[in-house]
Amino acid sequence: MKVLFLDHDGVICLSNNFGSRFKKQRKWGQRYQREYPLDARFDNFDKKAVKVLNELIEETSLEIVVSSDWRTWASVDEMGDYYLSQGILKRPLDYTTTVLDSTFDFDPKFDLEQTRSLEILDWLDKHSGVSHWVAVDDLDMSNLERNWGLSNFVHTTKPNEGIKKLGVKDQVLKFLK
Numbered sequence: 001m002k003v004l005f006l007d008h009d010g011v012i013c014l015s016n017n018f019g020s021r022f023k024k025q026r027k028w029g030q031r032y033q034r035e036y037p038l039d040a041r042f043d044n045f046d047k048k049a050v051k052v053l054n055e056l057i058e059e060t061s062l063e064i065v066v067s068s069d070w071r072t073w074a075s076v077d078e079m080g081d082y083y084l085s086q087g088i089l090k091r092p093l094d095y096t097t098t099v100l101d102s103t104f105d106f107d108p109k110f111d112l113e114q115t116r117s118l119e120i121l122d123w124l125d126k127h128s129g130v131s132h133w134v135a136v137d138d139l140d141m142s143n144l145e146r147n148w149g150l151s152n153f154v155h156t157t158k159p160n161e162g163i164k165k166l167g168v169k170d171q172v173l174k175f176l177k
Helices: 020-028 047-060 069-073 076-085 108-126 168-176
Strands: 002-006 063-066 132-137 153-155
Touching: 002 047, 002 108, 002 168, 047 168, 063 076, 069 076, 108 132, 132 168, 153 168
Parallel strands: 002 063, 002 132, 132 153
Antiparallel strands: none
16 A cells, blocks of 8 residues: 655645635634534645645555644544545545654654654554555654654645645655655
């Protein structure tokens, strides 16, 4: 099985999409976010980024595991519905889960990166049958010298381009073929 660990913000939800959920939420009033209709919980995905993701799905038959913190606002099934509504060809297979690993000294400078890396490594440890995998994120999780970085990682460095940035798709394909 080929797995893509997918962040959303800065990868397929780009900076020009940030905040679109607030416009959708105005008509629903002040509620807890999980009470909003599914479409109003999230910002829109960038159409060109979705096109690149769909090309990756078609070329590699990858499975998607959501590593984004968006996972806290919907079930996997609901996120699958949202993916389809945004034009993604495939529902996510799963989410990474929160890992509180006391064996690592967390570095405040890399807290988010370290946490997400450990969650991905934990998911891989618990799921056999993964032949190829890659994580794509706007957080830099390539910090291998710190004992928690990811070797199979593609960094999206421009929040307005994400996965559609020239060369990113090719980098992802190197890990999945």
